[in-house]
Amino acid sequence: MEKVISDSVFLASEILLLSCFYLQSGTALDTITPSKSIKDPEFIISQSGVFRLGFFSFANSSNRxxxxxYHQIPVQTVVWVANRNKPLKDSSGILNISDDGNLVVFNGKAEILWSSNVTNLVPNATTAQLLDSGNLVLSNGEDGESSLWESFEDPSNAFLETMKIRTDVKKGRKVELKSWKSIDDPSDGSFSFGFEPFNIPELVIRNNNKLYFRSGPWNGNTFIGVIMKTVYIDGFHVVADNQQQTYYFTYEYSDNYRLKFYELDSQGKLFERTWDGRKGDWINSCLKGFKPRNIEEWSRGNWSSGCFRTTPLQCQRDKNNGSEAGQGDDDGFLKLQTMKVPAFPDRSSINNGECKDQCMKNCSCVAYAYDAGIGCMFWSGDLIDMQKFSTQRVNLYIRLPSSELVIVGIVTTTIIMLFLWCWMAKRRGRKQKHKQIRLQLNNGNAMTKFSSENVGENSIGVKLQQLRLFNFEELAIATSNFDHAKKLGQGGFGPVYRGILSDEKEIAVKRLSKASGQGLEEFMNEVEVISKIQHRNLVKLFGCCVEAEEKMLVYEYMPNKSLGTFVFDPIKKTILDWRKRFNIIEGISRGLLYLHRDSRLKIIHRDLKASNVLLDQELNPKIADFGMVRIFGGDENQANTKRVVGT
Incomplete structure (x- = not known):
């Protein structure tokens, strides 16, 4: 059991946090100039102290x-190495601006071990600055604006926020990650991680330039060949300029103070690395591997090729027999649901309903699929690199002779019969559950889900006659079908989108993600609590939507997003002078005082943090996200919880 801690503790933390970020004032030296170099073991620190640039060794190596x-993390975490292929053998190293304006690493014999290697620089006119993004930028010292070289353009094995994995076809230029040989040897390994336009853009990993991994095509929102948690795709996007033949892939989190990056390891696996302050270490999660033809490699998660056809199609037999039709009239399509589609599709903008006919007319077409963000995709030849997923993805239609389809049909029918009754029972239960939710809301009387864990006999029945019920179509139109460009941020509940209703009112739509760790209980919790309380420092709930599997909350729109986007941003935080900071602190305090004392319900937020404090046009704070709240009885001052909540 765990005691509920008063929000006043969290408030004190917020005040200290605001103070710390304000008092930093950029005093850290973050720049190398022609007159200021660093010698081993010196280093420079980015403005807000996130990263440092300097000399280091690995645990099992004496090389420098x-x-x-990362500067403030106790575990040595390297995200970029300059002299990765030419280590220093002693501590005589120097990093400085050379006479020709380049950033260089010298050893004690004045030998150049690494250089930014930019041509036509103006001597004694360049500086190198380490940014809080982790990017080291060499620029013209006079204006400081024109970037001449960046570490983000010459990465090692780490993919950081705002870095661009890109390809410029015309210039023949690529920015890609390069694996290390081992965890203690950062010299060039065998694997590279890059971005390939193909016919449809994809991420790829190559092993000595041989294709080893592919993400599947980008459909405008995600890579359809990779299973991604919602938090994983938060802020990820692809930019493709077909005219200029430039393409890049990048990401930027809505709460840009989280410690997370991606690393290509020496075995060719791309890891997501997230800092866990409680464990004092990085947590790794790996992208899914793909299935090769070889069973042994298959079991190790490595792939080299994909599916191949064992029985000729009818249209191929017609051609071989000299038939004029060659249409494969006896061919059909086997539907494979939730698939990672094969490599190298041809695309077409024709409608979904015409994909099958188009494929059937072309004897070389062996499969087709449709994705709303891409259109029709067609394949000919071997089907390489397919994978079955358990979650919603693209349906793939494989062309087969009718004889094989009959066998497949019999087997499929048998399996369906075995599970039909179980499936129907589950469906009936799910429909009944959603029907009850709709009845609760439509009747305007949603009873709380709080058990004796919460208020006991004081369970509250919240009346929702004043709460507007939106339909899914209305919110889809308001958010341009939940367009990524409308996305404001991401929380544990799911993504939040900016929308405009038909009456021109701006709204923020919080949509429960299917991958969310939260669910119906938190949804009902927030609806019931926030619809009953009114205060200038609490975000206003306009209504909700419950249709089929969809659960959404509709709030007033807050143009300045969250407090976290200011205090954790090295540029935006300068906007918050002490007067604004005091007003924000005072507003948060007033909101908490109302929740704890002045409202009819005694409410403890339990998840108060900078990202859950929203700012309006005038930077007035409003507390948001009430999915984790606890309601206390009038004479209660503590309670036990049965599960860990919050961040």
Missing amino acids: YVGIL
Whole structure:
């Protein structure tokens, strides 16, 4: 059991946090100039102290390197190495601006071990600055604006926020990750991680330039060949300029103070690395591997090729027999649901309903699929790199002779019969559950889900006659079908989108993600609590939507997003002078005082943090996200909880 801690503790933390970020004032030296170099073991620190640039060694090696590391994390975490292929053998190293304006690493014999290698620089006119993004930028010292070279353009094995994995076809230029040989040897390994336009853009990993992994095509929202948690795709996007033949892939989180990056390891696996302050270490989660033809490699998660056809199609037999039709009239299509589609599709903008006919007319077409963000996709030849997923993805239609389809049909029918009754029972239960939710809301009387864990005999029945019920179509139109460009941020509940209703009112739509760790209980919790309380420092709930599997909350729109986007941003935080900061602190305090004392219900938020404090046009704070709240009885001052909540 765990005691509920008063929000006043969290408020004190917020005040200290605001103070700390304000008092930093950029005093850290973050720049190398022609007159200021660093010698081993010196280093420079980015303005807000996120990263440092300097000399280091690995645990099992005496070699010395110049690199960029996380500064405030006790575990040595290297995200970029300059002299990765030419280590220093002693501590005589120097990093400085050379006479020709380049950033260089010298050893004690004045030998150049690494250089930014930019041509036509103006001597004694360049500086190198380490940014809070982890990017080391060499620029013209006079204006400081024109970037001449960046570490983000010459990465090691780490993919950081705002970095662009890109391809410029016309210039023949690529920015890609390069794996290390081992965890203690950052020299070039065998694997690279890059972005390939193909016919449809994809991420790829190559092993000595041989294709080893592919993400599947980008459909405008995600890569359809990779299972991604919602938090994983938060802020990820692809930019493709077909005219200029430039393409890049990047990401930027809505709460840009989280410690997370991606690393290509020496075995060719791309890891998501997230800092866990409680464990004092990084947590790794790996992208899914793909299935090759070889069973042994299959079991190890490695792939080299994909599916191949064992029985000729009818249209191929017609051609071989000299038939004029060659249409494969006896061919059909086997539907494979929730698939990672094969490599290298041809695309077409024709409607979904015409995909099958188009494929059937072309004897070389062996499969087709449709994705709303891409259109029709067609394949000919071997089907390489397919994978079955358990979650919603693209349906793939494989062309087969009718004889095989009959066998498949019999087997499929048998399996369906075995599970039909179970499926129907589950469906009836799910429909009944959603029907009850709709009845609760439509009747205007949604009883709380709080058990004796919460208020006991004081369970509250919240009347929702004043709460507007939106339909799904209305919110889809308001958010341009939940367009990624409308996305404001991401929380544990799911993504939040900006929308405009038909009456021109701006709204924020919080949509429960299917991958969310939260669910119906938190949804009902928030609806019931926030619809009953009114205060200038609490975000206003306009209504909700419950249709089929969809659960959404509709709030007033807050143009300045969250407090976290200010205090954790090295530029935006300068906007918050002490007067604004005091007003924000005072507003948060007033909101908490209302929740704890002045409202009819005694409410403890339990998840108060900078990202859950929203700011309006005038930077007035409003507390948001009431999915984790606890309601206390009038004479209660503590309670036990049965599960861990919050961040």
